[in-house]
Amino acid sequence: MNTQQLISQIKAKKSFLCVGLDVDVEKIPAHLLLEEDPIFAFNKAIIDATHPYVVAYKPNTAFYEAYGIKGWQSLEKTIQYLKANYPDVFTIADAKRGDIGNTSTRYAKAFFEDLGFDSITVAPYMGRDSVEPFLAFENKTTILLALTSNEKAFDFQTLSTEGTMLYDKVLETSKHWKNSHNLMYVVGATKAEYFKEIRKIVPDNFLLVPGVGVQGGSLEAVCRYGLNKNIGLLINSSRAIIYATAESDFDEKAASEAQKIQLEMQQLLTERDLL
Amino acid sequence: MNTQQLISQIKAKKSFLCVGLDVDVEKIPAHLLLEEDPIFAFNKAIIDATHPYVVAYKPNTAFYEAYGIKGWQSLEKTIQYLKANYPDVFTIADAKRGDIGNTSTRYAKAFFEDLGFDSITVAPYMGRDSVEPFLAFENKTTILLALTSNEKAFDFQTLSTEGTMLYDKVLETSKHWKNSHNLMYVVGATKAEYFKEIRKIVPDNFLLVPGVGVQGGSLEAVCRYGLNKNIGLLINSSRAIIYATAESDFDEKAASEAQKIQLEMQQLLTERDLL
Numbered sequence: 396m397n398t399q400q401l402i403s404q405i406k407a408k409k410s411f412l413c414v415g416l417d418v419d420v421e422k423i424p425a426h427l428l429l430e431e432d433p434i435f436a437f438n439k440a441i442i443d444a445t446h447p448y449v450v451a452y453k454p455n456t457a458f459y460e461a462y463g464i465k466g467w468q469s470l471e472k473t474i475q476y477l478k479a480n481y482p483d484v485f486t487i488a489d490a491k492r493g494d495i496g497n498t499s500t501r502y503a504k505a506f507f508e509d510l511g512f513d514s515i516t517v518a519p520y521m522g523r524d525s526v527e528p529f530l531a532f533e534n535k536t537t538i539l540l541a542l543t544s545n546e547k548a549f550d551f552q553t554l555s556t557e558g559t560m561l562y563d564k565v566l567e568t569s570k571h572w573k574n575s576h577n578l579m580y581v582v583g584a585t586k587a588e589y590f591k592e593i594r595k596i597v598p599d600n601f602l603l604v605p606g607v608g609v610q611g612g613s614l615e616a617v618c619r620y621g622l623n624k625n626i627g628l629l630i631n632s633s634r635a636i637i638y639a640t641a642e643s644d645f646d647e648k649a650a651s652e653a654q655k656i657q658l659e660m661q662q663l664l665t666e667r668d669l670l
Numbered sequence: 671m672n673t674q675q676l677i678s679q680i681k682a683k684k685s686f687l688c689v690g691l692d693v694d695v696e697k698i699p700a701h702l703l704l705e706e707d708p709i710f711a712f713n714k715a716i717i718d719a720t721h722p723y724v725v726a727y728k729p730n731t732a733f734y735e736a737y738g739i740k741g742w743q744s745l746e747k748t749i750q751y752l753k754a755n756y757p758d759v760f761t762i763a764d765a766k767r768g769d770i771g772n773t774s775t776r777y778a779k780a781f782f783e784d785l786g787f788d789s790i791t792v793a794p795y796m797g798r799d800s801v802e803p804f805l806a807f808e809n810k811t812t813i814l815l816a817l818t819s820n821e822k823a824f825d826f827q828t829l830s831t832e833g834t835m836l837y838d839k840v841l842e843t844s845k846h847w848k849n850s851h852n853l854m855y856v857v858g859a860t861k862a863e864y865f866k867e868i869r870k871i872v873p874d875n876f877l878l879v880p881g882v883g884v885q886g887g888s889l890e891a892v893c894r895y896g897l898n899k900n901i902g903l904l905i906n907s908s909r910a911i912i913y914a915t916a917e918s919d920f921d922e923k924a925a926s927e928a929q930k931i932q933l934e935m936q937q938l939l940t941e942r943d944l945l
Contacts, residue, residue, distance in 0.1 A: 489769075554836070
């Protein structure tokens with residue numbers, strides 16, 4: 396899926412909501428533990444219930460690796476289910492990978508070709524030759540960490556480097572990489588005051604924004620400077636939606652939480668005349 | 671395994687060689703493709719042949735993820751085989767992970783507890799709260815990327831930040847993190863001219879040094895400033911050893927290449943009176 400298709404879907408659903416499928420078996424409803432694959436059963440129910448309000452799903456690979464081979468099977472089943480049943484949604488492997496060139500190519504093939512994700516998150520520290528192997532895949536999106544949502548993002552990302560901050564340098568430098576039109580960036584909702592500066596550097600790219608919800612970021616604050624003429628935002632919420640309740644109506648409650656955010660998004664898009 | 675046990679093993683084997691188990695089925699001897707698990711069969715043969723000269727093995731997870739669930743099974747079998755048969759060797763998951771706190775904890779459990787690796791490589795970009803969940807595991811080692819061996823490491827790692835270079839800042843800052851005694855650092859052999867400065871900042875920590883061999887780094891140059899009173903170096907070689915030949919005597923040739931490096935290491939350690 397390319398960006399144009401993503402934008403069409405956002406306009407159709409009046410939503411730029413991404414749901415993080417970060418499944419912890421200790422938090423899912425007890426009756427699902429009787430299923431053969433509780434993680435997949437949970438994901439399937441969440442996806443089926445929330446998809447009218449959601450344009451992207453983002454499993455974080457850590458939550459699957461934590462269950463070893465069974466976890467990888469759940470991840471594989473989840474992406475296959477999404478592609479077979481909801482081919483219009485955008486899929487994100489939140490894997491934060493990155494390695495020397497020939498090794499990054501392995502990761503890119505694993506996530507883009509074998510699993511079939513539309514996109515993957517990638518760490519920038521190792522530089523251009525660690526990221527370009529991902530960018531080489533056409534109609535696939537590489538989502539580079541820029542300014543992350545965690546508290547200690549400030550340890551390095553906002554260090555002053557040659558008159559600008561490190562994350563600004565990451566944004567600026569990566570624009571000149573080969574196939575940089577395939578780039579999105581991760582910018583945390585908890586850092587809303589930075590969006591104005593960020594939009595000066597990358598006015599056109601999509602930003603994947605975690606940190607709304609449990610982490611405390613505000614949707615309205617992110618949209619103030621984050622939205623662009625092509626919308627340009629994917630807002631992720633994980634725990635606030637998927638763990639809205641641990642009762643048997645978890646899927647309905649998740650849908651209801653997703654719909655609340657979708658309605659807020661619809662209003663913001665309408666106010667800006669973006670639909 | 672803790673650092674003291676690693677040092678004892680280095681002194682016993684007169685070697686600080688680490689072998690990277692980066693297995694590409696297109697490069698392994700054809701007869702192994704008839705095995706049920708060619709990757710594990712290859713690793714087993716390489717380990718059995720080279721272990722007298724080797725103190726650490728380092729599978730890079732990208733090479734296993736590239737083969738999906740089968741790849742993870744090969745990785746699991748490899749680490750189990752190492753722990754069962756060579757409990758004295760140090761094991762490194764070259765995974766370059768890192769995420770927000772609760773998610774990093776998932777990765778740490780997956781690699782330290784479930785798979786049972788002694789150590790894992792971790793990316794620093796997200797800062798303290800992305801790394802401390804790994805450091806929280808006692809008798810486990812967190813190997814932080816500092817100055818990597820790839821060409822474009824210079825994109826960000828050597829940027830001038832507040833009067834020093836970014837990788838220096840990573841070294842300096844991480845020293846103050848909780849349980850920083852569990853830290854090692856990745857420093858590429860292709861950047862040998864930086865080792866003097868690095869040893870001023872982290873005189874005591876072990877450095878994991880990739881890039882000797884195919885990537886062109888020199889063992890002697892690395893040792894000049896890299897060795898410390900506890901040896902303090904693990905030198906990794908992957909392709910030059912494991913793909914010494916694709917003939918049926920690949921394991922013997924791998925052992926012979928490993929022994930060559932071990933003998934060079936023994937001489938360097940003897941010259942420095944470190945044995």
